[in-house]
Amino acid sequence: MSNFAIVPGLAYGSQLALGALGVTLVYGVLRFSNFAHGEIMSFGAMVTILVTWALQARGINLGPLPTALLALPVGIAITIGLCLVTDRLVYRYYRQTKTQPVTYLIVSVGVMFFLGGLIRFIIGPNDQVFNDGTRFIMKASAFKEMTGLNQGLAIKASQSITVVTAVIIVCVLFWFLNKTRAGKSMRAYSDNEDLALLSGINPERVVMITWIITGALACIAGTLYGLDKSYKPFTFLQLLLPIFASAIVGGIGNPFGAIAGGFVIAFSELFVTFAYKKVLAYLLPIGFAPDGLVQLLSTDYKFSVSFMILVIVLLIKPTGLFSGRAL
Amino acid sequence: MTPRAKHLSLFSMMLLLLIMVGLLQSWNVALTILNLCLISAIMTLGVNIQWGYAGLFNAGVMGFTALGGLAAVIVSVPAVPEAWQAGGSRTMLGLCFGGISIGIAVVTWLKTANWGKNRYWLTGAVVAAGYAVMRVTVDPGIAAIEAVEPAKTGFLGGFGFPILFAWLVGGAFAAGAAWVVGKIALGLRSDYLAIATLGISEIIIYFLKNEDWLTRGVKNVNGLPRPVPYEIDLQSAVWIQTWAERLGIPVIEASSIVVKLSYAALFLSVLLVVFWLSETALKSPWGRMMRAIRDNEIAASAMGKDITWRHLQVFVLGSAVVGIAGAMLTTLDGQFTPASYQPLRFTFLIWVMVIVGGSGNNLGAVIGGFVIWFFWIEAEPIGLALMDLITAGMDTDSALRHHLMENAAHMRLMTMGLVLLLALRFAPQGLIPEGKR
Numbered sequence: 001m002s003n004f005a006i007v008p009g010l011a012y013g014s015q016l017a018l019g020a021l022g023v024t025l026v027y028g029v030l031r032f033s034n035f036a037h038g039e040i041m042s043f044g045a046m047v048t049i050l051v052t053w054a055l056q057a058r059g060i061n062l063g064p065l066p067t068a069l070l071a072l073p074v075g076i077a078i079t080i081g082l083c084l085v086t087d088r089l090v091y092r093y094y095r096q097t098k099t100q101p102v103t104y105l106i107v108s109v110g111v112m113f114f115l116g117g118l119i120r121f122i123i124g125p126n127d128q129v130f131n132d133g134t135r136f137i138m139k140a141s142a143f144k145e146m147t148g149l150n151q152g153l154a155i156k157a158s159q160s161i162t163v164v165t166a167v168i169i170v171c172v173l174f175w176f177l178n179k180t181r182a183g184k185s186m187r188a189y190s191d192n193e194d195l196a197l198l199s200g201i202n203p204e205r206v207v208m209i210t211w212i213i214t215g216a217l218a219c220i221a222g223t224l225y226g227l228d229k230s231y232k233p234f235t236f237l238q239l240l241l242p243i244f245a246s247a248i249v250g251g252i253g254n255p256f257g258a259i260a261g262g263f264v265i266a267f268s269e270l271f272v273t274f275a276y277k278k279v280l281a282y283l284l285p286i287g288f289a290p291d292g293l294v295q296l297l298s299t300d301y302k303f304s305v306s307f308m309i310l311v312i313v314l315l316i317k318p319t320g321l322f323s324g325r326a327l
Numbered sequence: 328m329t330p331r332a333k334h335l336s337l338f339s340m341m342l343l344l345l346i347m348v349g350l351l352q353s354w355n356v357a358l359t360i361l362n363l364c365l366i367s368a369i370m371t372l373g374v375n376i377q378w379g380y381a382g383l384f385n386a387g388v389m390g391f392t393a394l395g396g397l398a399a400v401i402v403s404v405p406a407v408p409e410a411w412q413a414g415g416s417r418t419m420l421g422l423c424f425g426g427i428s429i430g431i432a433v434v435t436w437l438k439t440a441n442w443g444k445n446r447y448w449l450t451g452a453v454v455a456a457g458y459a460v461m462r463v464t465v466d467p468g469i470a471a472i473e474a475v476e477p478a479k480t481g482f483l484g485g486f487g488f489p490i491l492f493a494w495l496v497g498g499a500f501a502a503g504a505a506w507v508v509g510k511i512a513l514g515l516r517s518d519y520l521a522i523a524t525l526g527i528s529e530i531i532i533y534f535l536k537n538e539d540w541l542t543r544g545v546k547n548v549n550g551l552p553r554p555v556p557y558e559i560d561l562q563s564a565v566w567i568q569t570w571a572e573r574l575g576i577p578v579i580e581a582s583s584i585v586v587k588l589s590y591a592a593l594f595l596s597v598l599l600v601v602f603w604l605s606e607t608a609l610k611s612p613w614g615r616m617m618r619a620i621r622d623n624e625i626a627a628s629a630m631g632k633d634i635t636w637r638h639l640q641v642f643v644l645g646s647a648v649v650g651i652a653g654a655m656l657t658t659l660d661g662q663f664t665p666a667s668y669q670p671l672r673f674t675f676l677i678w679v680m681v682i683v684g685g686s687g688n689n690l691g692a693v694i695g696g697f698v699i700w701f702f703w704i705e706a707e708p709i710g711l712a713l714m715d716l717i718t719a720g721m722d723t724d725s726a727l728r729h730h731l732m733e734n735a736a737h738m739r740l741m742t743m744g745l746v747l748l749l750a751l752r753f754a755p756q757g758l759i760p761e762g763k764r
Binding site (some may be wrong): 035304 | 376382384386521523527529530537569669679682734737738742743744747748751
């Protein structure tokens with residue numbers, strides 16, 4: 001059970017949480033749902049891949065760890081640059097003219113189109129595998145020998161890297177938001193714009209910091225997702241829905257909620273589509289083991305689970321589990 | 328320039344472009360583009376009803392289009408009696424159970440408003456029990472249906488009615504789905520509707536891809552009946568042969584041009600009807616009320632208008648129009664391929680059309696559909712030619728040149744993004760602005 005649900009759930013949940021954090025920050029400060037977020041993630045992952053290839057060509061690697069980790073800082077820097085440039089060229093105008101949120105949303109669709117085209121133009125629409133580290137840190141057979149249990153447990157290296165990175169990032173982010181001046185000014189601006197302006201907070205600076213954090217988070221989330229699965233430009237558009245769902249389920253505009261939402265979505269996706277055959281075979285008396293896979297929902301409907309949860313939360317508690325901003 | 332002259336010049340320029348394609352490439356290509364332009368125009372009219380009249384952002388155009396396609400399959404394909412015999416009744420019974428349990432769940436939810444926390448548990452239990460009953464009944468039926476000659480059929484088939492009838496059914500399907508989505512997401516903030524519709528459209532596509540008993544899934548349904556004659560039959564007709572001879576073109580080409588022209592006539596008549604209806608609605612008191620709600624919800628609700636209900640109404644209407652266009656698209660293709668529905672192509676491209684054309688103005692929506700579709704198709708040859716020109720100085724076997732040429736097709740996504748951004752920034756009113764009334 002832990003093999004196919006808990007470990008991947010943790011990894012997938014961390015990826016969603018990092019993505020949702022970006023969406024939620026942009027929502028909190030800039031007050032719109034950023035449809036281009038998936039493509040920003042994709043862009044970050046793409047830059048990291050290109051740098052990884054360059055490093056690999058020079059024979060530089062990190063031993064058992066994937067080379068992509070070495071390339072990640074460059075990817076983050078370029079993604080941040082991209083976010084700042086789009087803000088300067090595109091979003092700033094609408095901020096100055098105080099446009100409605102829904103116009104922002106359409107603008108972000110335009111950005112999504114442009115980035116999507118750019119990414120496919122640079123790297124092509126195909127699958128790219130760039131994980132060159134060790135594949136498993138614990139193999140199923142090794143686990144059996146160690147514990148003497150008759151079921152194996154395998155942990156992929158990329159999964160543990162994902163979880164560890166996510167924990168570090170989240171700690172740094174919360175330290176930043178709660179302890180530093182810049183982080184506090186960001187939260188103040190997100191809570192009450194007018195009051196923040198009155199107390200002398202520079203809105204352009206807050207927006208800039210937000211984009212920097214968003215770019216970094218998006219690049220890390222995209223790279224981790226690419227390491228864990230593989231990198232395909234079009235999957236990031238599909239990831240948008242679970243990411244939005246995570247942000248809203250946790251309470252949009254609330255960073256803590258985004259993380260919780262990410263894990264809620266990831267685990268429910270896995271548990272609902274999990275094949276309970278083996279579990280039931282253990283629990284039920286011998287001879288009663290079911291014939292089918294006993295899935296609540298076939299695996300293909302994974303994405304619909306996030307939507308179901310979204311709908312339930314919208315109907316019952318529109319502010320989300322952790323009471324973010326009511327939409 | 329008066330508005331009327333401007334509209335006229337825009338449309339004649341569009342016509343000129345199509346004629347140029349006809350002369351430079353071939354008339355077949357020009358007519359293919361024209362047919363899809365017409366369908367796109369109907370879709371943009373549908374989206375314009377939602378966005379231009381009421382300011383609702385629907386990010387699920389793809390889903391409604393696909394539902395229209397599903398209608399084309401269900402209405403027109405002949406039934407598969409073996410499959411019905413194998414598991415039809417069982418599946419239908421299971422689906423009835425599913426429907427009944429949804430009904431019971433809704434009633435439970437409504438009747439237990441003051442039960443506190445127990446309300447959630449009770450409703451949840453009803454849903455879970457209903458789902459279990461449905462799955463137990465349906466699963467063997469579906470397995471039996473899909474086992475019937477999976478290479479050829481493996482699905483229930485449809486009713487075998489004329490496919491034109493499917494255009495209306497497609498509208499009805501889309502309207503039904505829109506009603507459910509609207510009930511959930513309308514009344515909350517605008518972003519929620521966008522995300523909810525994005526979600527429902529993805530789910531519709533997953534459903535169509537995976538429920539093989541209904542749609543054959545990724546195995547596709549080919550050879551849908553057509554509302555117009557087949558090329559092969561035309562080629563043996565005498566009048567085609569004389570016409571082809573007189574015009575000096577091969578008979579095969581002449582027959583396919585005739586087929587495409589008859590499609591174009593069908594689509595054009597639907598476009599005109601939808602256009603006339605939406606213009607009339609826009610000019611009526613109902614249209615005035617919708618604009619009042621869009622421009623100032625609070626004031627409109629103070630005047631006693633039921634905002635949520637009106638939004639639901641307009642959302643359902645717009646989605647129905649999109650569904651009709653979806654059924655027409657599947658009719659034109661002659662096949663239903665669930666895997667071909669991509670959000671960029673079927674949702675966001677339609678949005679570019681509406682914004683560029685001019686939101687709130689039906690004529691604008693139509694011209695937007697024409698222009699954007701034209702450049703979406705022609706961007707590929709133009710982009711290739713451009714790349715060829717840019718890279719002409721490079722070595723023929725240079726890796727960069729090769730890469731650029733290979734990926735030139737993706738330029739059109741970038742171009743569309745750029746067009747949308749530029750339109751929003753410098754001409755937010757679009758090609759044909761809404762204008763004062």
